[in-house]
Amino acid sequence: xxxxxxxxxxxxxxxxxxxxxxxxxxxxxxxxxxxxxxxxxxxxxxxxxxxxxxxxxxxxxxxxxxxxxxxxxxxxxxxxxxxxxxxxxxxxxxxxxxxxxxxxxxxxxxxxxxxxxxxxxxxxxxxxxxxxxxxxxxxxxxxxxxxxxxxxxxxxxxxxxxxxxxxxxxxxxxxxxxxxxxxxxxxxxxxxxxxxxxxxxxxxxxxxxxxxxxxxxxxxxxxxxxxxxxxxxxxxxxxxxxxxxxxxxxxxxxxxxxxxxxxxxxxxxxxxxxxxxxxxxxxxxxxxxxxxxxxxxxxxxxxxxxxxxxxxxxxxxxxxxxxxxxxxxxxxxxxxxxxxxxxxxxxxxxxxxxxxxxxxxxxxxxxxxxxxxxxxxxxxxxxxxxxxxxxxxxxxxx
Amino acid sequence: xxxxxxxxxxxxxxxxxxxxxxxxxxxxxxxxxxxxxxxxxxxxxxxxxxxxxxxxxxxxxxxxxxxxxxxxxxxxxxxxxxxxxxxxxxxxxxxxxxxxxxxxxxxxxxxxxxxxxxxxxxxxxxxxxxxxxxxxxxxxxxxxxxxxxxxxxxxxxxxxxxxxxxxxxxxxxxxxxxxxxxxxxxxxxxxxxxxxxxxxxxxxxxxxxxxxxxxxxxxxxxxxxxxxxxxxxxxxxxxxxxxxxxxxxxxxxxxxxxxxxxxxxxxxxxxxxxxxxxxxxxxxxxxxxxxxxxxxxxxxxxxxxxxxxxxxxxxxxxxxxxxxxxxxxxxxxxxxxxxxxxxxxxxxxxxxx
Numbered sequence: 001x002x003x004x005x006x007x008x009x010x011x012x013x014x015x016x017x018x019x020x021x022x023x024x025x026x027x028x029x030x031x032x033x034x035x036x037x038x039x040x041x042x043x044x045x046x047x048x049x050x051x052x053x054x055x056x057x058x059x060x061x062x063x064x065x066x067x068x069x070x071x072x073x074x075x076x077x078x079x080x081x082x083x084x085x086x087x088x089x090x091x092x093x094x095x096x097x098x099x100x101x102x103x104x105x106x107x108x109x110x111x112x113x114x115x116x117x118x119x120x121x122x123x124x125x126x127x128x129x130x131x132x133x134x135x136x137x138x139x140x141x142x143x144x145x146x147x148x149x150x151x152x153x154x155x156x157x158x159x160x161x162x163x164x165x166x167x168x169x170x171x172x173x174x175x176x177x178x179x180x181x182x183x184x185x186x187x188x189x190x191x192x193x194x195x196x197x198x199x200x201x202x203x204x205x206x207x208x209x210x211x212x213x214x215x216x217x218x219x220x221x222x223x224x225x226x227x228x229x230x231x232x233x234x235x236x237x238x239x240x241x242x243x244x245x246x247x248x249x250x251x252x253x254x255x256x257x258x259x260x261x262x263x264x265x266x267x268x269x270x271x272x273x274x275x276x277x278x279x280x281x282x283x284x285x286x287x288x289x290x291x292x293x294x295x296x297x298x299x300x301x302x303x304x305x306x307x308x309x310x311x312x313x314x315x316x317x318x319x320x321x322x323x324x325x326x327x328x329x330x331x332x333x334x335x336x337x338x339x340x341x342x343x344x345x346x347x348x349x350x351x352x353x354x355x356x357x358x359x360x361x362x363x364x365x366x367x368x369x370x371x372x373x374x375x376x377x378x379x380x381x382x383x384x385x386x387x388x389x390x391x392x393x394x395x396x397x398x
Numbered sequence: 399x400x401x402x403x404x405x406x407x408x409x410x411x412x413x414x415x416x417x418x419x420x421x422x423x424x425x426x427x428x429x430x431x432x433x434x435x436x437x438x439x440x441x442x443x444x445x446x447x448x449x450x451x452x453x454x455x456x457x458x459x460x461x462x463x464x465x466x467x468x469x470x471x472x473x474x475x476x477x478x479x480x481x482x483x484x485x486x487x488x489x490x491x492x493x494x495x496x497x498x499x500x501x502x503x504x505x506x507x508x509x510x511x512x513x514x515x516x517x518x519x520x521x522x523x524x525x526x527x528x529x530x531x532x533x534x535x536x537x538x539x540x541x542x543x544x545x546x547x548x549x550x551x552x553x554x555x556x557x558x559x560x561x562x563x564x565x566x567x568x569x570x571x572x573x574x575x576x577x578x579x580x581x582x583x584x585x586x587x588x589x590x591x592x593x594x595x596x597x598x599x600x601x602x603x604x605x606x607x608x609x610x611x612x613x614x615x616x617x618x619x620x621x622x623x624x625x626x627x628x629x630x631x632x633x634x635x636x637x638x639x640x641x642x643x644x645x646x647x648x649x650x651x652x653x654x655x656x657x658x659x660x661x662x663x664x665x666x667x668x669x670x671x672x673x674x675x676x677x678x679x680x681x682x683x684x685x686x687x688x689x690x691x692x693x694x695x696x697x698x699x700x701x702x703x704x705x706x707x708x709x710x711x712x713x714x715x716x717x718x719x720x721x722x723x724x725x726x727x728x729x730x731x732x733x734x735x736x737x738x739x740x741x742x743x744x745x746x747x748x749x750x751x
Contacts, residue, residue: 043502127579136538152629153544154537156515195497196510253523253532386520
C-alpha cells in the first residue's frame with residue numbers, strides 16, 4: 001500500500017554548531033552550547049544563560065550569500081539548515097519529482113519586529129518588517145532558496161511544531177502527494193520569547209538540569225534543523241542512501257491546560273502509545289528515548305509519568321539533549337530528530353548533562369555520560385503549549 | 399477519491415453571516431480602507447469564566463466552532479485543525495508593547511500564553527475535552543487550505559468527523575501600520591474590486607469553521623471534492639493548465655462548474671492573473687466574488703467556503719455576490735479560485751451532495 005519513508009539528509013544550526021558535523025563534535029565531546037547571552041538585547045543579559053547561535057546577523061547573511069534587507073535571523077538560519085539538509089541528501093530539486101517544504105516556527109520574525117515595532121508608527125525605514133513578521137515568511141524564503149518547490153506550508157503548535165512538520169511530510173509522501181519533502185522547524189531567539197518564559201517563571205538562571213530532582217526550569221535556545229524525507233520510490237529511483245527510516249509518529253492533545261502538562265502526562269502517553277502502535281514495535285524494542293526533557297518541574301515530571309505508563313519498569317535508556325542546545329521551541333523536535341539520526345548512525349547516546357539526583361517519586365536515571373551501544377530504534381518526544389503532544393519513532397536504515 | 403461532507407458551518411465576518419437566515423441581502427461596506435468583523439454577543443457561545451481572558455481571535459474562533467458543531471449536532475470530533483496567518487495578534491501585540499514600554503519589567507504571562515498560534519485550536523480541544531489530533535497551520539494564503547488537505551488525508555487514515563477552521567484578527571495598531579506602509583486603498587477607488595485599477599487591499603478579519611464528515615449524512619450541506627495549492631505560479635496560463643488538470647481529476651470541466659468564486663482583492667497587481675482568467679471563467683462558468691464582502695486576510699478562503707456552502711444550500715447566486723450577469727439554472731458545482739498577495743493560489747471544489 002503506502003510506501004515507506006526515509007530520512008536522507010540532515011541540516012542543523014544551533015548553539016552547538018553551525019552545521020551537522022560541528023553539532024556532532026559538540027555532542028560527542030559533551031560540550032554544551034549554552035552560555036552567557038551575547039547577541040540578544042535584553043536587560044537580563046547577565047542574569048540568565050541561553051543557547052545562542054554563535055554568529056551575528058551579519059555573519060549569517062554572509063553565509064547565505066543574500067543581502068536582501070528583508071531577511072531576518074529566522075530566515076537566515078532556516079535557509080542554512082534547509083540547504084545543508086538538501087546538499088547532504090543529494091536530491092536535485094530540478095529533476096521533475098514533486099518536492100515540498102514544510103516548516104514550523106513559533107514567533108517567526110519577532111526578533112526583528114520587536115526592534116522596530118514602535119519606530120514604525122513614526123518612521124518609514126523599517127515598515128517592510130510587516131512583510132516578514134509572519135510564520136510563512138521563512139518557509140517561502142527556504143523554498144525560493146532551494147528552487148523548484150511544488151508545495152509549501154507551515155505549522156505552529158508551540159514546542160512540538162517540528163515534530164508535526166516531520167509527521168505531515170511523511171504522511172504527504174504516503175498519500176502520494178509529494179515524492180520528497182524538506183521538513184523541520186526554526187526559531188530565532190527573541191526578547192519577546194525570553195520575557196514570556198521569564199514571566200511564566202520557568203527559566204533556570206543556571207544550566208538547566210533535565211530530570212533532576214532540583215531542576216528549576218529551562219534555558220532558551222535558538223536554532224533551525226531540517227531533514228529531507230523521501231519516499232522509497234523516489235529514493236530507489238535515484239539510488240540514494242537512507243540515513244534512517246521514520247517508522248512511527250503520532251499527535252495527541254493533553255486537553256488539560258493552556259500551558260501546563262497534566263500531572264499524569266495523559267497526552268504524552270497517548271502520543272507515545274500511538275507512535276509505537278503505528279510502528280508495530282513493542283515498548284521493549286525501543287533502544288533509546290530522546291526525551292522532550294526541558295528541565296521545567298512540570299514537563300519532566302509529566303513526561304516521566306508518561307514514560308512509566310508506557311514502559312513500566314522497563315524504561316529504555318534515555319536522555320534529554322536540551323542541556324546542549326537549550327530549548328529551541330519550534331525547532332526542538334527537528335534538532336532532536338537530527339540528533340537521533342546521529343545517534344543511530346554512530347551508535348551513540350548523547351548524555352543528559354547536569355543531572356545528579358533523580359526525581360524522588362520517579363527514580364528514573366538518564367544516561368549522563370556518552371554511551372557507545374548498538375542502536376536500532378529511537379523514540380523522540382516533543383510537547384508544547386496548548387497540550388500539543390507528538391512522538392516520532394526512528395529506525396536504523398536497513 | 400476521498401471527499402468531505404460539510405455538516406455544520408459557523409462564520410463571523412464583516413457581514414451578518416452569524417445569522418443563519420442572512421443570505422447576502424444587506425451588505426456592509428468597508429470602513430474606508432479596512433473591515434472589522436461583526437462580532438456577536440459571545441455570552442451565547444462561550445462560558446463567562448473563559449470569555450474574560452480570551453483575545454478576539456480566540457473568541458471569534460471558539461464561537462464560530464461552536465456554531466458549526468451545534469449545527470452538525472456533533473457530539474465529538476476526531477481532529478481539530480485550525481489555520482491562521484497571524485494567530486492571536488492582539489495578545490502578541492499586547493505583550494510586545496508592555497515589554498517595550500516597561501523595559502521588560504512588570505509583565506504578566508496571560509497575553510504571552512495566549513499569543514501562540516495554536517491557542518484557538520487548543521482552547522477548542524480544552525472545551526471539548528478532545529485528546530485527539532490537533533494541528534495549526536500558519537502559512538499565509540495556504541493556512542486554511544492546509545487544514546482541508548490534512549482533513550482529507552485524515553479521513554483516509556480512518557477519522558470520521560473533523561473540525562476545521564480559519565481565523566484572523568487585526569488590531570487598531572496593525573491597521574495603522576499597514577496603512578502607513580501603503581498596503582490599503584479606499585473602497586471607493588476599488589468598486590467593484592474585480593475592476594480595480596489601483597494598488598491596495600482592504601484588510602479584514604473573521605473566523606469560519608466547518609464540521610466535516612467522511613460519509614454523507616442527513617445533515618450534509620455540501621461536499622468538498624478537492625483542494626489544491628499553487629505556490630508562485632508564473633503566468634495565468636500556468637494556473638489555467640493546473641485548473642484544467644484539477645477539474646479533470648474530479649471528472650469535470652470548467653463548463654460543469656456552475657459558480658466560480660474568485661479571490662479578487664482589489665489590488666491591481668495581486669489580481670493581475672485572476673483578471674486574465676476572468677473572461678475564460680465568465681465564458682465557461684459564472685464568475686462571482688467574495689472579498690468585497692469579507693475583505694482580504696490570510697484565511698479569507700475559509701469565508702469563501704462558507705459562501706460556497708450557502709450557494710449550494712440555497713441553490714441561488716445573489717446579485718450581491720455575482721460578477722457575471724448570468725444566472726445559473728442550478729448550482730451543483732462551485733469552484734473557489736483564491737489568491738493571496740499574488741503568491742499563494744488555491745483551488746477548492748465543492749459540490750451538491
